[in-house]
Each structure stands twice: as C-alpha cells, then as structure tokens.
Amino acid sequence: MAIGLFGVAAIWLxxxxxxxxxxxxxxxxxxxxxxxxxxxxxxxxxxxFALSFFYTFSWARGFVAHWVRRPV
Structure with a gap:
C-alpha cells in the first residue's frame, strides 16, 4: 500500500x-x-531489487536539485 501511495503521489507531483x-x-x-x-x-x-538502487539514485538526484541546491 505504501508503494502505491508514495509512488503514485511522487509521479503525480x-x-x-x-x-x-x-x-x-x-x-x-x-x-x-x-x-x-x-x-x-x-x-x-x-x-x-537491483533496479530500486537506480530509482533511489534518481530520486536522490531530484532531492538534491530541489532541496539542497536551491537556485538564487
């Protein structure tokens, strides 16, 4: 259930x-x-399971882009 909830919300957003x-x-x-x-x-x-590492890396990349390296 959590996969569906978080995953669909992430794609939607x-x-x-x-x-x-x-x-x-x-x-x-x-x-x-x-x-x-x-x-x-x-x-x-x-x-x-192995693909999940690539997805994690991709989401982490987006997190850094949107939360860590904020444009001025």
Missing part, C-alpha cells in the same frame, strides 16, 4: 506545473524506496 509542488516529488519517491527494497527482497525479485 512530478508533472505538476507549479514548482512549489513539483519539488515534493523526490521526497515522496524516496519515502517509497524502503518499501520497494523490502518487498522485492522478500519476494526474491532480485532484478527489481
């Missing part, structure tokens, strides 16, 4: 025309990642 809302997309995407890791590991879906 990533397409929002307002940057003030769009910046929350990587936060929610990162919030979903622990659930992806746990679920895929428990289900022995090691390919998706």
């Amino acid at each position: 990533s397409q929002d025309p307002r940057s003030s809302r769009r910046r929350w997309s990587p936060v929610l995407g990162l919030a979903a990642q622990p659930f992806w890791f746990y679920t895929t590991w428990r289900a022995h879906q090691y390919g998706i």
